[in-house]
Amino acid sequence: MQITWKCKICGFDFGKASPPTNCPLCNANPRDFRQFVSMPDSVQINLKDQFIGPHGIVDVNSFLCDYRYLSIFVVNLPVGWRINLHRHPINEEFCFIVKGLVSFNIGEKQIEAKEGDLVQISLSVLHGWINIGSSEAAVLRIHSPKPVQIQFPI
Numbered sequence: 001m002q003i004t005w006k007c008k009i010c011g012f013d014f015g016k017a018s019p020p021t022n023c024p025l026c027n028a029n030p031r032d033f034r035q036f037v038s039m040p041d042s043v044q045i046n047l048k049d050q051f052i053g054p055h056g057i058v059d060v061n062s063f064l065c066d067y068r069y070l071s072i073f074v075v076n077l078p079v080g081w082r083i084n085l086h087r088h089p090i091n092e093e094f095c096f097i098v099k100g101l102v103s104f105n106i107g108e109k110q111i112e113a114k115e116g117d118l119v120q121i122s123l124s125v126l127h128g129w130i131n132i133g134s135s136e137a138a139v140l141r142i143h144s145p146k147p148v149q150i151q152f153p154i
Contacts, residue, residue, distance in 0.1 A: 005033040009147070011068075071143040074098065082130035086152050091143040093121040095129075100137025104129045126153065 005019040006012065010026040019033035071091075075083070077100070085105065095104070097117045104111045104119055106127045113119050121127050131137040 005035055008032050008034050011146075069145045071141075071146045071148050073141055075139045075141060077102070077131040077137045077139065079131055079133065079135065083128050084152065085126050085128040086150050087124050087126050088121075088143065088149055089124050089151055090149050091145065092123050093127075094142045095119040095121070096140040096142075098138035098140055100131055100135060100139075101133030102129050102137050102139060103132045 005014040005016065007014070007023040007026060007028050009028040009032050010023060012023050012025045014020050014023075014033065019030045019035075022029055023032065077083070095102075095113070095118070097113045097115050097119075099115050101115075102113050104113060104121075104127060106119070106121055107125045111119060112132070129139075
């Protein structure tokens with residue numbers, strides 16, 4: 001297992017135990033770096049990312065790797081917790097339900113998705129979701145292109 005730092009702006013892997021003073025590719029400052037642990041199977045798990053929602057903190061595991069156009073991460077959502085309505089003006093999104101039962105509001109539609117289902121969300125469509133199951137839900141989210149832009153309704 002190896003600890004490294006990656007730029008959350010451009011995905012540059014610094015490859016050292018401490019972050020640089022600035023990213024050599026995009027000039028981002030040290031607060032824009034996230035600490036990662038390289039696992040034996042080469043999956044990279046972000047140790048620090050968390051989404052702070054209306055119900056508290058939700059753990060988010062990012063898989064930045066070297067993807068040029070994709071942002072891929074897993075959201076672990078406790079029972080009854082929701083991701084509030086929002087839109088991505090320049091990003092398309094796919095949500096694969098790894099475990100649990102999730103209700104999506106996508107535009108005017110409501111969709112219930114269970115383990116193994118894939119939900120597609122077009123760019124600029126207002127959407128949100130809630131864990132309606134009896135246990136924690138895990139949702140693999142894929143956005144393209146990078147970076148992900150989020151707008152919340154006023």
